[in-house]
Amino acid sequence: MSVFTIDEVKKTFTNGEVAEEVLKGVNLSLKEGEITALVGASGSGKSTLLTIAAGLQPASDGKIWFEGQNINLMNQEQIRKIRASKFGFIFQFAHLVPFLTVEEQLTLMLDVSETKLKRQEQQREIDNVLKLVEMDHRKNAYPSSLSGGEKQRVAIARAIIHKPKVLFADEPTASLDSKRSKDVMQLIQRLTKTLNITTLLVTHDEEMLAYADRVIKMSDGLVS
Amino acid sequence: MNIAWKEIKKNKxxxxxxxxxxxxVSFLTFIISGLANGLSQDNAALIKDLPDGQFYMSTAADETYNLSKIESPIQDNMLNEKKDAVALSIQMGFLNDQNGKQQSVAFVASTDSKLFEHVKDGEVILDRSMKEKGIKVGDVLTNNQFSGKWIVKGFADDKKFSHAPVAFVNIENYKDMYRTDAMQLVFVPGEEKAQAAAGLQAFSKKEFLHTIPSYSAEQMSLNMIVWFLVVISGMLFAIFFYMMNVQKIGLYGILKAIGVKTSTLFKMMWTQMLFITVLALSLSVAFSQGFKMISPDGMPFHLTLETTLQLSVIFLVIGFIGATLSGVQIKKVEPLQAIQQGEV
Structure with a gap:
């Protein structure tokens, strides 16, 4: 079942008098419980498409359908609410809050997503997710004491703690070595299946495509 | 979760x-303010400590109190009409102590009033600072213009005028010294609006203070120093909060990306600003009040708790405005920009 539809999305960046069309009318549907990987050369528009789909920047034209609503017509507050409660993000870097422990990173995300959990339920949820990403033994550690792979696992835990409908992963393994990249991708795959999340993944690394259910190639701002 | 407090705890x-x-910065401002008020008290405590009311001096004196002469009939008339009114004169002069050493004083003589020290003929009450100069109760003091002698009856607290200690003398002794029956001023306490009186000019307490030579110039300079300090401190606060916010732009971007409200980020910044500022100002208030207790007696330092609290509120408001203005960046920050900038 399609839960997320990108319909004729265009994006034009203007630099002075020069206008560059990065997305030229992209159509794409994401299915529940599937990992869709976007691949393509640098400048093909894959990261731009992901950030537009995630509500991090607006499209110049087109529609993005999610739960019956066109995200591209929503105001900032409406998009923020969806980002907080329905979307999860994994970036190239973990982007953890430096002054929060692993456990607090997840508490913050639960607070932000306004999940109405009692303290005990919240704690149980955090423990479960930390076990899932195998970081329960480091729950009181600060990001500065974690390795790159551990940070990315915490970032994944933060991205799924509030049970998002869609997970956006932009080059999640780019800053990791080969072994850790595989670990992270296996984890994303496992979580997508276990929690029935819809995942949109952008990657340069062809080895990571093995974990995707569907691979979409982009070139020159179009899905080919 | 209180992320403002978590950040303070981690980045102590x-x-x-x-x-x-x-x-x-606030401690420096309090101290300078204490010194400014101290000098102001040193210059005019005698007048400043009086209740609000109206001063009358002769129009011919051209707003110079020591040239004023209020003739006896006018003075008597005013004192009869106003129950609490008091006629007084102030003259700068010298007292010779028992060792023949001259001490600069401001002679003050007044009709009977609870607002001024009551002294009998041949007695003098001095500002307490004279005690530190070795003068004791019972000492005999003289003056070249006075035919008699004065016996020191006691000391009064904080009675200064024109940076000199006040010497309260009996009105008859004053008349003898200055060969005049006319007093310089009539003060009517509690009178808000001046009454029209022929040949007399009325001044509120504040207006009268400015007729004291050098008072206005001195106060203007001192107030300028204090307000410059307040403004510079405010700018410093704003700059420091700005620097802190600039350092956290990436973090704010990521927090916005995951869905944290901009208002939550502002609350985080205000909480931190309030916590730090209130703590620092409380310490400043405590230290400045402590300094008041240990400051040397000769140092003109006058800092009331009320003044420090007023300045503290001004600092809080300035800090709040500074932090809020610098926080405009929080509103402007784009999540995408922060994500693309790399690790925070």
Whole structure:
């Protein structure tokens, strides 16, 4: 079942008098419980498409359908609410809050997503997710004491703690070595299946495509 | 979850430095303010400590109190009409102590009033600072213009005029010294609006203070110093909060990306600003009040708790405005930009 539809999305960046069309009318549907990987050369528009789909920047034209609503017509507050409660993000870097422990990173995300959990339920949820990403033994550690792979696992835990409908992963393994990249991708795959999340993944690394259910190639701002 | 507090707890040194700067700057302002008020008290405590009311001096004196002469019939008329009114004169002069050493004083003589020390013929009551100069109760003091002698009856607290200690003398002794029956001023306490009186000019307490030679110039300079300090401190606060926010732009972007409200980020910044500023100002208030207790007696230092609290509120408001203005960046920050900038 399609839960997320990108319909004729265009994006034009203007630099002075020069206008560059990065997305030229992209159509794409994401299915529940599937990992869709976007691949393509640098400048093909894959990261731009992901950030537009995630509500991090607006499209110049087109529609993005999610739960019956066109995200591209929503105001900032409406998009923020969806980002907080329905979307999860994994970036190239973990982007953890430096002054929060692993456990607090997840508490913050639960607070932000306004999940109405009692303290005990919240704690149980955090423990479960930390076990899932195998970081329960480091729950009181600060990001500065974690390795790159551990940070990315915490970032994944933060991205799924509030049970998002869609997970956006932009080059999640780019800053990791080969072994850790595989670990992270296996984890994303496992979580997508276990929690029935819809995942949109952008990657340069062809080895990571093995974990995707569907691979979409982009070139020159179009899905080919 | 209180992320503002979590950040303070984790980055203690950074917030300690910011708090120290607020403490030092506000402490400096309190001390300078204490010295400015001290000098102001030194110049005019005798008048400043009086209740609000109206001063009358002769129009011919051209707003110079020591040239004023209010003739006896006018003075008597005013004193009869106004129950609490008091006629007084102030003259700068010298007293010779028992060792023949001259002491500069401001002679003050007045009709009977609870607002001024009551002294009998041949007695003098001095400002307490004279005690530190070795003068004791019972000492005999003289003056070249006075035919008699004065016996020191006691000391009064904070009675200064034109940076000189006040010497309260009996009105008859004053008349003898200055060969005049006319007093310079009539003061009517509690009178808000001046009454029309022929040949007399009325001044509120504030207006009268400005007729004291050098008072206006001195106060203007001192107030200028204090307000410059307040403005500079405010700018410093704003700059430091700005620097802190600039350092956290990436973090704010990521927090916005995951869905944290901009208002939550502002609340986080205000909480931190309030916590640090209130703590630093409380320490400043305590230290400045402590300094008041240990400051040397000769140092003109006058700092009331009310003044420090008023300045503290001004600092809080300035800090709040500074932090809020610098927080405009929080509103502007784009999540995408922060994500693309790399690790925070």
């Amino acid at each position: 040194v950074r917030f300690l430095i910011l708090g120290s700067i607020i403490f030092l």
